Amino acid sequence: MTTRLLCRWARWFPRSPRTATASARLQTSTVHHTEPLCLMTLSWIRPSVRHLCQGNELAKIDEGTVPYERTKLIKLVEKASTPDEVLQLWDQHGGTGSEAARCLIQLNLRVVEKGSKGVLLDPRCKSMQDTLNTQLSTVWNGSLVGLLRTLTMLGLPAHAPLLGAIQNEVLWRIRRLSYRHLSYLADWVAFQRKMGYENEVLTSTLLKQLELRWTELSDSRTITILMGRASLFTPSLMDKLEDKALELAESFTAEDMRRVALALASQNRRAVPLLRALSYHLNQKPSFELKTPLLLDIAYVYGKLNFSQTQFFKRLASELLPRLSELSSSEVSRCAKSLALLKWLHLPLFEGFAQHYVSNSEKYSTLQMCNLLMAFAKLNFQLGKEQFYLKVHKALEDSFTSLEPFLKTDLVWSLCVLNQANSDYISSVIKPDFQKKLSAGGIEGRTENYRQKLLNICAYAQLEPLGLAVDASAVLLPDRQSKAESSTSALQKTLHTALWSLANERKQALHTAVKTLYGWTIDGELVVDSENKPIDMENFKAPHLPEGGGADALPEGTRRIAFVAWDFSNFCLKSKDLLGRFAMQKRHLQLAGFIVVEVPYFEFLELKSDWQKVAYLKDKLGKAVAEEMAK
Known part of the structure; x- marks a missing residue:
């Protein structure tokens, strides 16, 4: 504060009034002596110009004009290898407050490396703290901020007077701290908040400085530190940090990109432009920079944020395939789960995952094996290796009964998708x-989801040749109608409209959004005669409905048709292959006696007029019936 007041006073000093006589004497008799003074004061008189990109000049002046001096004691301390050596050097040489700060920082590093207990109780360490406490004003900014983390890691209580004094000194100097020091301070404040201690004045002042001076950000390390502590910040500052990261993405190392991606995932921020930039620049990196943990972390981030980038996925697969033998069981199950969330099936990679399990099944925990099976089921990865499933069933013999109920349901449902469930698994759930x-x-939403899965499992028991009798209507249906109704997509709405035109608007001939006993919903149900014309079906038996339909059997030559709309989300990424859930739906409806007419989005939504859509449905219906008759 004194320095700033002197600078302001010095600007006005040359303009202070003088008497005419004194001014004349100054100009005539001492002109040669005053020339240097005039040159010096011109810079004070002229207004200073600082562009936004130049950063905080106060911080630069503080660090540039008063550089840290590496004294003899500090040079010796930096060479010390154990905490006791650091303490011994301090005891022999003593030092200033700035040297005490550096010694404490080095002491903490040695404690982390070598391990030591009760360092703070050592009289030599207390001597450092006493020296530091009396000379805090002489400590350099970087050391002052580092002391907060150092003393916290050494175990100094949050309410200790020394920590309070350091926080007050930091608060007093906060405008003179560089932006990097502010980021380290934010990291420490976030840790203290997590532990239940917070200096509200320091936190609010720090956040204000970070918000006002965000244009000073110029390095990736600072950005990654701040983005990792996004819970402290306002949404506007996080947006600015993402913009800065996007601006500097080209200069990031692969490790910097990993940190930024993990920071986005931890805050569940789906910043698409930044994720695209990270994907592009990661794809340009050489193979030696793309370490296996980095690739797995990026796959996890993309899976959590539901961000798809097929070019990077191909690079990831090409990098991981030669390293499969080096992966651990947790890494394989984690990668498979991430790729399943992304709905991306790479056949060679998943075959490698299956072979990894066959070769290392004893190293897999039950949870890791379940995650691998659920990933296979989600992507409908039908593996032809009997040895794989033999090892799976053998591993489940001892652990299946002890599984948590939700995990057990997911596992049995996945085995049903993969056509590997047996009567013992199904009867247990x-x-x-x-x-x-x-x-x-x-x-409620989760309960309804698992009720649907149990209905699918019962459908598997009823429709697949297992010889297991299951009364789904008595066991699984809820006492009241569920409030969680699935929303109707644009494709389904368009399909319903076209089906009404196909059925000539006859309610007795068409049912839409039919909920079956099997847990599957049929978008449109018709009964057609031998000429593929819809007929009234109100009086016909409907074993797929909870109420069973009418009393009459289907006439000879009639067929029951199920129209099913396949949306974009029903397929694997960049593929026309159905995901496991919908492949099992198609299989079950066929086993239940339906001729399934598939209506994929990439065909139906391209049709513009109503008559084109009706003609398309008639054509699909005719082809499906013809294929059924040809079997």
Whole structure:
């Protein structure tokens, strides 16, 4: 504060009034002596110009004009290898407050490296703290900010007087701290908040400085530190940090990109432009920079944020395939789960995952194996290796009964998708007592989701040749209609409209959004005669409905048709292959006696007029019936 007041006073000093006589004497008799003074004061008189990109001049002046001096003591301390050596050097030489700060920082580094307990209780360490406490004003800015983290790591209580004094000194100097020092301070403040201690004045002042001076950001390390502590900041500052990261993405190392991506995932911020830039620049990196943990972290981030970038996925697969033998069981299951969330199936890579399990099944935990199976089921990866499933069933012999109810349901459902479920697995999850565990205290949406899965499992038991009798209507249907109704997509709405035109607007001939006993929803149900014309079906038996339909059997030559709309989300990424859930839906409807007419989005939504859509449905219906008759 004194320095700033002197600078302001010095600007006005040359303009202070003088008497005419004194001024004349100054100009005539001492002109040669005053010339240097005049040159010096011109810079004070002229207004200073500072562009936004030049950063905080106060911070630069503080660090540039008063550089840190590496004294003899500091040189010796930096060469010390153990905490005791650092303490011994301080005891022999002593030092100033600035040297005490550097010694404490080096002491903490040695404690982390070598390990040591009770360092703060050592009289030599207390001597450092006492010296520091009396000479805080002489400590350099970087050391002062580093002391907060150092003393916290050494175990100094948050309410200790020394920490309070350092925080007050930091608060007093906060405008003179560089932006990098502010980022380190934000990191420490976030840690203190997590531990339940917070200096509200320091936090609010720090956030204000970060908000006002964000244009000073110029290095990737500072950006990654701040983005990792985004819970402290306002949304506007996070947007600015993302803009800065996008601006500097080209200069980031692969490790910097990993940190930024993980920071986005931790805050669940789906910054698409930044993620695209990171993907592009990562794809340009040489192979030796793309370490296996980095690739797995990026896959996890993209899976969590639902961000698809097929070019990078191909690079990831090409990098991981030669390294599969080096991966651990946790890395394989984690990678498979991330790629399943992205709906991206790379056949050679997933075959490698399966072979990794066959070769290292004893190293897989039950949870890791379940995650691998669920990833295979989500992507409908039908593996032809019997040895793989033999090892899976053998591993489940001892651990299946002890699985948590939700995980057990997911596992059995996945085995049904993969055509590997047996009667023992299914009977264990359809018991009323087990279903009560799924619904007790659960969230309504989650409970409904698992009820649907149990219906699918019962459908597998009824429709697949397992020889297991299951009464789904008595066991699985809820007492009241579920409030969680699935929303109708644009494709389904368009399909319903076209089907009404196909059925000539006859309600008795068409049912839409039909919820079946099997847990599957049919977008449109028709019964057609031998000429593929819709007929009334109100009086016909409908074993797929909860109420069973009418009393009459289907006449000879008639066929039951199920129209199913396949949206973009029903397919694997960049593919026309159905995901496991919808492949099982198609299989079950066919086994239930339906001729399934598939209506994919990439064909139906391209049709513009209503008559084109109706003609398309008639053509698809005719082809489906012809294929069924040809079998």
